Amino acid sequence: MEHVMEQIINGLQLGFMYALIALGYTMVYGVVQLINFAHGDVFMVGAFVGYFGFAVWGLPLPLAIVNAMVICAILGMVIEKIAYRPLRYAPKIAALISALGVSLFLEYFSSLKFVFGPDYRVVPRPIHEVHWHILGIPITNIQVMVIVVVLVMLLLLQLLIYRTRIGMAMRTVAVDHNAARLMGVNVDNTISLTFAIGSAFAALGGVLYAIAYPQIQPFMGIMPGLKAFTAAVLGGIGIIPGAVIGALIMGQVETLTAAFISSQLRDAIAFAILILVLLIRPTGILGRSQTEKV
Amino acid sequence: MILEVKELEVYYGAIRALQGISFQVNEGEIVTLIGANGAGKSTTMRTVSGLLQPRKGEVVFQGRRINRIPAHKIVRLGISHVPEGRQIFPNLTVTENLLMGAYTRRDRAGIKQSLEEVMDRFPRLRERAKQLAGTLSGGEQQMVAMGRGLMSKPKLLILDEPSMGLSPLLVEEIFNIIKTINLQGTTILLVEQNAFMALQVAHQAYVLETGRIVLSGPAREVQANPQIRSAYLGEVQMVS
Numbered sequence: 001m002e003h004v005m006e007q008i009i010n011g012l013q014l015g016f017m018y019a020l021i022a023l024g025y026t027m028v029y030g031v032v033q034l035i036n037f038a039h040g041d042v043f044m045v046g047a048f049v050g051y052f053g054f055a056v057w058g059l060p061l062p063l064a065i066v067n068a069m070v071i072c073a074i075l076g077m078v079i080e081k082i083a084y085r086p087l088r089y090a091p092k093i094a095a096l097i098s099a100l101g102v103s104l105f106l107e108y109f110s111s112l113k114f115v116f117g118p119d120y121r122v123v124p125r126p127i128h129e130v131h132w133h134i135l136g137i138p139i140t141n142i143q144v145m146v147i148v149v150v151l152v153m154l155l156l157l158q159l160l161i162y163r164t165r166i167g168m169a170m171r172t173v174a175v176d177h178n179a180a181r182l183m184g185v186n187v188d189n190t191i192s193l194t195f196a197i198g199s200a201f202a203a204l205g206g207v208l209y210a211i212a213y214p215q216i217q218p219f220m221g222i223m224p225g226l227k228a229f230t231a232a233v234l235g236g237i238g239i240i241p242g243a244v245i246g247a248l249i250m251g252q253v254e255t256l257t258a259a260f261i262s263s264q265l266r267d268a269i270a271f272a273i274l275i276l277v278l279l280i281r282p283t284g285i286l287g288r289s290q291t292e293k294v
Numbered sequence: 295m296i297l298e299v300k301e302l303e304v305y306y307g308a309i310r311a312l313q314g315i316s317f318q319v320n321e322g323e324i325v326t327l328i329g330a331n332g333a334g335k336s337t338t339m340r341t342v343s344g345l346l347q348p349r350k351g352e353v354v355f356q357g358r359r360i361n362r363i364p365a366h367k368i369v370r371l372g373i374s375h376v377p378e379g380r381q382i383f384p385n386l387t388v389t390e391n392l393l394m395g396a397y398t399r400r401d402r403a404g405i406k407q408s409l410e411e412v413m414d415r416f417p418r419l420r421e422r423a424k425q426l427a428g429t430l431s432g433g434e435q436q437m438v439a440m441g442r443g444l445m446s447k448p449k450l451l452i453l454d455e456p457s458m459g460l461s462p463l464l465v466e467e468i469f470n471i472i473k474t475i476n477l478q479g480t481t482i483l484l485v486e487q488n489a490f491m492a493l494q495v496a497h498q499a500y501v502l503e504t505g506r507i508v509l510s511g512p513a514r515e516v517q518a519n520p521q522i523r524s525a526y527l528g529e530v531q532m533v534s
Contacts, residue, residue, distance in 0.1 A: 165397070172383050172394055178345050179381035184369040184398035184446070 006138045007259040008252065013143045013212060015251020016150040020205030021228030022235070022243035023157065024076075024198030030174045030238040031194045032088065037099040038079055039202055040225015041106035044218060046072045046203025047210040048116050054126045061126045065207050069200040076199025077192045085188070110218035123214035146208050153204065154244060157197070161240065170194060174238070223267070227254070230274040236284030245285060296321045296450055296481050297342070302351035304334075304341050311337045313505040314351065319450065319483055319498075324476050326484040326492040326513065328526060329502030335485040336378050338502070339454050342483070343375035344368040355450070370398045374448035378455045378485075380439040384428025388419050391427045391438050395445025405445070412441040415471065433464040440468075444475070451475065454485045469495055489526035493517040501526070 021043050028036045046068045053064025083102045087095040111118040130141040161167035172180040173190045181187055209224065210216050231250040235242025250270060258266040277284060297319040304312040312334050319325045327335050340346045342353050344365035353361040360368055369375075374395075383391050392412055396405045413420040416437040422430060427438050436456060443451055453472065457465040469491050476482050476495075486492035492513075493499055499516040501509040509516060516522055 168386070168390060168394060169397065171385060175383055175385055176381055178365075179377065179383065181345065181365040182343060182369065182375050182377060182381075183394045183442075184366050185394075186366050 002136070002138060003259075005136075007255050009137060009139050009143055010259075011252040011255030012248070013146050013251070014255055015248040016147055017205050017209050017212070018224065018228045018231050018250050019244045019247035020150060020153070020201045020208070021224055022231040022247045023154075023240065024202045025229050025232040026235070026237055026240060026243040027170075027194050027198045029232070030240075031170065031191050032084065032095075033092070034084060034095050035099065035229065035237075036079075036084075036195075036198075037096070037225075037229075038083075038102035038106055039198070040221035040223075040228070041103050041110075042072050042076055042079075042199045042221070043202040043206040043209070043224060044110065044216070044221030045075060045106065046199075046206030047216045047220065048110070048206075048218075049203070050207030051121065051123050051210055051216055053207075055124050064126075065204060068203040068207050072203035072206075073196035073200040076195040076202075079199075080192055080195040085191075107218050107221075116218055118218065120215055120217045123210045123216055125214060126211060142212055146212060149204070149208065153201065157201075157240070160197075166190070166193065227270055230270060230277075233274060234277050234284055236287030239284070239286045242284055242286040295319070296356060297483065298354040299338070299342065300352050300354070302338065302341060302348050302353070304337055304346055304348050306337075311505055312341070312348070315502070315505070315507055316351075317500045317507065317510065319481060321481055322476075322479070323497040324472070324482045324484055324495055325498045325500070326486060326496035327500050327502055328486055328489040328492055330526075331487065332504075333502040334505040335502055336454055337505075339375060339377075339452050339483070339485055343373055343452060345375075369446055372446075372449035373452065374443040374446045374450070375452040376439045376443040376454060376456065378458065380435050382427045382435050382438045382442070384426065386427055387424055388427050388430070388438055389423045391442050392419070392445050395442035398446055408445050408447065412444055415444075415474075416441055432459050433461070433468075436460060436464075436468060440471070444480075448480060450481045450483060452483045452485075455487060456484070457486065457488045457491060465491060489522070493527075 021039065024039050025036065028034060049071050050064050050068040053059040053067050054061050059067065079102055083098045084095055087098055110116045127142065132139050132141065161170060169180065169185045169190050172183065172185060173187055177187050227250055228247060231246035232243045234249060235244070235246030253273065254266045254270050257269045295318050299315060299317050302312050302315045303310060315338060327338060329335050337346065341348050341361070344360070344363055348361055352359050355371060355373060360371065383394065386394065392409055393405070396408060399405055418434055419437055419441055422434060427435065430438065440453070440456065456468050456472065460468065465488065472482060472484065473495050484492055484496060493516060496513040499510065499513040500507050501516065501522065509519065509522065
């Protein structure tokens with residue numbers, strides 16, 4: 001029983017990290033109906049910048065995290081401006097191909113010796129791992145940190161979207177660019193901001209991921225990126241709570257499969273879910289035919 | 295003169311949708327553009343509010359050339375465009391939709407007052423304030439769209455097909471509201487397929503056919519024109 005609980009906690013941690021990445025996919029899809037396939041690579045850059053922050057430059061962990069988030073926010077905005085904005089009203093396939101191009105560029109550019117380098121790097125733990133038993137459930141301080149940080153960020157995001165002027169503007173851009181313009185919303189800036197927020201969340205996910213699974217390399221974003229994308233589709237692409245629900249499910253499925261069935265099967269099962277969702281319920285768990293986006 | 299449109303040419307790809315349109319709107323008036331589907335009425339409105347860029351010609355608002363200014367900045371100058379098909383935000387509540395209309399304003403107290411004024415003008419919106427706008431009836435959605443358009447306190451209100459898809463009773467109600475808004479000092483540029491109603495409330499009228507203005511003048515005169523009567527007002531022309 002304790003083993004089961006332990007695995008569920010592990011799955012929760014993984015799920016929350018997927019949620020951070022999935023939010024970026026779903027928010028961006030919400031405002032521009034584009035799957036930003038470079039998103040997983042922004043997550044990778046976040047992990048590296050975070051690692052450099054606390055392990056190489058000696059920044060305190062919170063500062064290293066904020067630094068990674070800011071740099072990735074800028075990266076996200078640059079990607080949008082260069083690779084997506086010129087194609088915004090072109091056929092979707094053009095932007096999709098552009099996204100794949102950006103993804104490959106980030107992976108191979110990062111692999112260059114003078115950038116991050118092609119090798120695996122072992123990430124030293126910025127904090128000592130401490131094992132606790134809370135109500136009989138085995139949990140580590142890192143897991144608690146991950147879960148608390150993600151919950152706080154989700155709450156902040158919710159407040160931003162539903163309680164602020166800029167959040168309201170984002171919700172209007174999600175349904176109708178021209179109608180939003182007629183209200184005085186600067187659609188380009190709003191989309192830019194959406195990329196910035198999504199990328200900052202991915203960076204946070206990247207740093208936490210590097211702390212929890214302390215090994216990083218330039219292609220590390222592919223799998224978590226695809227899993228988070230699956231999570232976003234599972235929850236209903238474009239719907240924020242859906243991304244979180246989908247991510248938590250993915251985290252559990254993956255961890256429990258690895259623990260109780262076979263660790264070799266876990267990726268296969270994760271993507272079998274993607275295929276099943278697309279076949280049976282393409283709008284996802286929370287999706288209706290007319291969905292609320294952003 | 296609050297708005298002057300000069301020799302406007304707008305293209306969709308290679309298709310010339312507007313073939314050199316000119317018209318004027320005087321302060322305090324209701325000016326209507328009437329014409330059949332596809333004549334270029336909405337294209338004209340979308341160019342005035344900055345959603346489309348003309349290839350030739352210009353749009354002058356209060357003495358300032360505005361046809362190179364992006365749409366989101368034109369709202370700030372005092373033009374509010376209530377688009378065809380309403381384009382309300384279905385995922386926002388009625389109140390949020392109205393507040394979006396005041397997006398360019400920062401005066402909280404003033405915004406609150408405008409919200410009250412709009413709710414007084416459209417009492418049904420007050421009842422539905424917390425409801426998602428997508429769940430409203432067509433007439434109520436039109437009220438949201440017009441209320442939203444008023445929230446920016448425009449000098450010029452552009453209404454594109456406000457009567458579209460509404461019952462005759464509602465059309466009557468909407469046109470009464472349009473008259474009232476105008477009497478309270480807002481200049482209105484009205485685009486309508488319902489030429490009969492539009493000509494009754496308007497001061498000046500322009501008739502559009504395939505991207506050209508074919509007739510213009512005081513609304514009464516246009517209304518009395520035999521060709522207009524047969525083409526747009528559904529009267530049978532007697533051939534003697």
